[in-house]
Amino acid sequence: MTTQQNGTVFIEISDFLLNCFVRSPSWQIWLSLPISLLFLLAMGANAILLMTIRLEASLHEPMYYLLSFLSLLDIIVCLTVIPKVLAIFWFDLRYISFSACFLQMFIMNCFLSMESCIFMIMAYDRYVAICHPLRYPSIITDQFVIKAASFVLSRNFLMTLPIPVLSARLYYCGENIIENCMCTNMSVSRLSCDDVTINQLYQFVVGWTLLGSDLILIFLSYTLILRAVLRLKAEGAMTKALSTCGSHFILILFFSTTLLVFILTLVAKKKVSPDVPVLLNVLHLVIPAALNPIVYGVRTQEIKQGIQRLLKKGW
16 A cells, blocks of 8 residues: 655555575575474473473472473464574565564563563572572462462563554554564564654663563572572582572573673674574574473473373373
């Protein structure tokens, strides 16, 4: 549809074109295999973890419920983005509709911030387990998990919903090429003919408010944990205490490291290829999702035994 403003004719666009690694077409061939394998690994490993926690009565505890929530978020985020990326690589299906684009934008912003919030709650869980072990059963209960899940859903839904809403209400005309493999807020809104200052400001404030507050609380929890552990004098107590939060700490490193590298490349975007931030954006979604259940499956004896029993039943 065309419109005219001040004698200038604008063409209103109804869909977007994802310009995914067009500057480096050879990347598509080489990346399609590892990304597809990571995607299958993420789907399979998280599905097995969810089934194990669901079927094993010994795993019906708050800590494992939180881990189930994390696995479910990983599955949904991967399904929202990675199949489209692979469709671009394999079949050159670059077009995405307005509604699908803004839905993808909402899910990425909302669910990734939910993951950060889950990490924060899991850090609190480990803090209580190590610093207040006698009070742990009375503090970390099923009711606590329900309240925590309600907080995670409501906080992140309400805070991130305006991001796609603000982008969707912009006026798009002429250029419809998104320089990305997915519909991120800034990649889409910069195509608008309107002023996007509010979009950029809200994205910045919400991003640092949600992720920043979660990281501060995670850091505080582990500072208190480390202080408590250093006071332990019983032989082997320090090693045992640290091992209880080792898996969780590794997951946080996966999530925060890839996010930090992505942010640093955006800051130094003039010194790196434009395709590098796009690649890191994709990897930030699929690598933690693939490795999270493996880390817990390998390092947590109860989950490892539950998976082994599940596989034996399957055979």
